[in-house]
Amino acid sequence: MAVTTRLTWLQKKKLQNCFGEKKFSLLYKATVHGFSCEDLLKRCSNQGPTILVTYSEDYVIGAYMGESYNTSQEKKGSIILFAFQDIENSEFDVRLFEFRDAFHREYNILCYGRSNFRIYLNRKRAEVNVAVIEELGLPQRDNTNIQECEVFRCEDLLNQRTIDGINVLRENLLSDLKTYKLYENLVHQARILLLGPFGAGKSSFFNSVKSVFRGHITNQAPVGFNTTGISEQYRIYSITDGKNGGSLPFILCDSMGLGVKEGLCMDDIPYILQGHVPDRYKFNSIKPITPSHHDYIDSPLLKDRIHCVAFVFDANSVADFSSEMVANIKRIQKELIKYGMVHVALLTHVDDIDLITKGDLIDIYRCVPVKSKIEAVHTELGFPFSNILVVSNYTSEWELDPIKDVLILSALKQMLRIVDDFLEDLPLATDIKGKEEPNVQKEERNE
Numbered sequence: 256m257a258v259t260t261r262l263t264w265l266q267k268k269k270l271q272n273c274f275g276e277k278k279f280s281l282l283y284k285a286t287v288h289g290f291s292c293e294d295l296l297k298r299c300s301n302q303g304p305t306i307l308v309t310y311s312e313d314y315v316i317g318a319y320m321g322e323s324y325n326t327s328q329e330k331k332g333s334i335i336l337f338a339f340q341d342i343e344n345s346e347f348d349v350r351l352f353e354f355r356d357a358f359h360r361e362y363n364i365l366c367y368g369r370s371n372f373r374i375y376l377n378r379k380r381a382e383v384n385v386a387v388i389e390e391l392g393l394p395q396r397d398n399t400n401i402q403e404c405e406v407f408r409c410e411d412l413l414n415q416r417t418i419d420g421i422n423v424l425r426e427n428l429l430s431d432l433k434t435y436k437l438y439e440n441l442v443h444q445a446r447i448l449l450l451g452p453f454g455a456g457k458s459s460f461f462n463s464v465k466s467v468f469r470g471h472i473t474n475q476a477p478v479g480f481n482t483t484g485i486s487e488q489y490r491i492y493s494i495t496d497g498k499n500g501g502s503l504p505f506i507l508c509d510s511m512g513l514g515v516k517e518g519l520c521m522d523d524i525p526y527i528l529q530g531h532v533p534d535r536y537k538f539n540s541i542k543p544i545t546p547s548h549h550d551y552i553d554s555p556l557l558k559d560r561i562h563c564v565a566f567v568f569d570a571n572s573v574a575d576f577s578s579e580m581v582a583n584i585k586r587i588q589k590e591l592i593k594y595g596m597v598h599v600a601l602l603t604h605v606d607d608i609d610l611i612t613k614g615d616l617i618d619i620y621r622c623v624p625v626k627s628k629i630e631a632v633h634t635e636l637g638f639p640f641s642n643i644l645v646v647s648n649y650t651s652e653w654e655l656d657p658i659k660d661v662l663i664l665s666a667l668k669q670m671l672r673i674v675d676d677f678l679e680d681l682p683l684a685t686d687i688k689g690k691e692e693p694n695v696q697k698e699e700r701n702e
């Protein structure tokens with residue numbers, strides 16, 4: 256069975272952030288490998304930077320060493336002692352005490368500095384210098400009983416091998432998307448509608464996608480901080496590969512935000528889904544578009560219809576949606592099901608979640624706070640887990656970042672797969688009620 260740490264996600268994350276975005280790999284655990292220096296050094300020598308963590312009844316204390324443990328010699332260098340208590344409370348602080356001295360071993364004792372921190376593993380005890388205890392804010396006592404001791408190898412999360420892997424993944428995703436052929440070539444471009452509350456990041460998602468394919472940051476769609484909504488027009492954005500390249504196999508449709516009193520008029524939604532609403536249509540919160548509107552699209556083809564809806568949600572607000580907002584979203588979902596349309600949830604602003612750092616975006620779906628947001632979307636709004644996607648939009652960056660690109664491109668790829676399902680499931684030349692609908696025809700296959 257795999258040996259696992261006693262650190263909670265939050266404790267580990269706070270420590271990782273303290274020592275500069277590190278990845279921890281557990282090398283030694285006293286209750287499994289033995290309470291002796293021999294056992295510890297056998298497993299932890301020559302492993303590069305390490306972190307040792309001891310657990311007592313009411314606090315955790317440990318040491319970070321930038322230099323490898325070595326069985327034979329004394330090691331001089333920088334040592335950082337750390338401690339935290341109040342671990343029941345998620346607001347706990349990690350206190351640090353840094354000094355330059357030697358690590359050495361005396362028969363069965365690990366010594367960090369001459370007397371700063373000494374661990375008697377075989378006696379399950381630790382001694383901490385009085386001044387250090389004060390510095391770390393720990394309760395004064397002569398020595399501490401240790402229940403557990405663990406040592407982790409610490410590596411940079413964003414090491415060159417990981418960055419190379421991400422660049423390869425990014426290139427593969429870009430090439431898959433540029434050449435993506437939709438089901439039976441029924442349409443050449445998937446129309447993806449972005450719906451969601453004000454400020455969720457709909458327009459920023461379009462800007463982010465466009466930036467990735469342009470090769471530099473662009474901000475075509477206006478974005479803002481206004482809580483009553485920035486986007487008032489319906490925008491149908493086709494994106495090209497680079498500046499002068501061909502059109503990509505998807506179109507993003509940006510809409511007005513959903514609100515409780517103001518915002519996108521619910522009755523506009525069926526018109527949008529069926530493709531009646533033209534580009535640049537100015538929404539009216541209290542009145543839907545009517546066939547008498549001068550640019551109303553009377554006879555939309557399959558290519559003009561929406562093929563997938565992405566509900567864009569700010570990950571930090573999903574747990575606090577008002578009951579009215581939840582009711583609105585559920586009402587739209589019902590409508591979508593009526594049209595046989597699969598929909599996804601796109602969680603933005605994950606970079607804003609407490610403690611999340613850039614390195615976490617590499618494996619964001621495994622981050623505990625992100626998992627809990629995904630869980631909330633699943634239970635509150637009924638989205639299947641595989642249809643809840645996570646991105647971090649470009650907002651204030653000057654340069655593209657391959658880690659963000661991978662999330663954005665992966666989300667798009669999943670949306671295209673969903674469009675395929677929609678197209679495959681479509682009754683030929685019939686509308687969703689099964690009646691003949693001559694106005695909504697499939698696009699010429701070889702157009």
Ligand SMILES: Nc1nc2c(ncn2[C@@H]2O[C@H](COP(=O)(O)OP(=O)(O)OP(=O)(O)O)[C@@H](O)[C@H]2O)c(=O)[nH]1
Pocket residue numbers: 451452453454455456457458459460477478479480481483484485486487510511512513567603604605606607646647648649650651
């Ligand atoms: N940190 C962070 N900020 C984001 C993200 N996405 C959007 N934002 C910010 O959120 C704010 C609103 O973004 P918009 O893209 O205008 O949101 P919207 O859904 O189009 O809003 P409306 O058009 O008003 O409905 C802006 O300040 C963006 O910079 C994200 O992933 N991370």
Ligand SMILES: [Mg+2]
Pocket residue numbers: 457458459477478485486509510
């Ligand atoms: Mg907008």
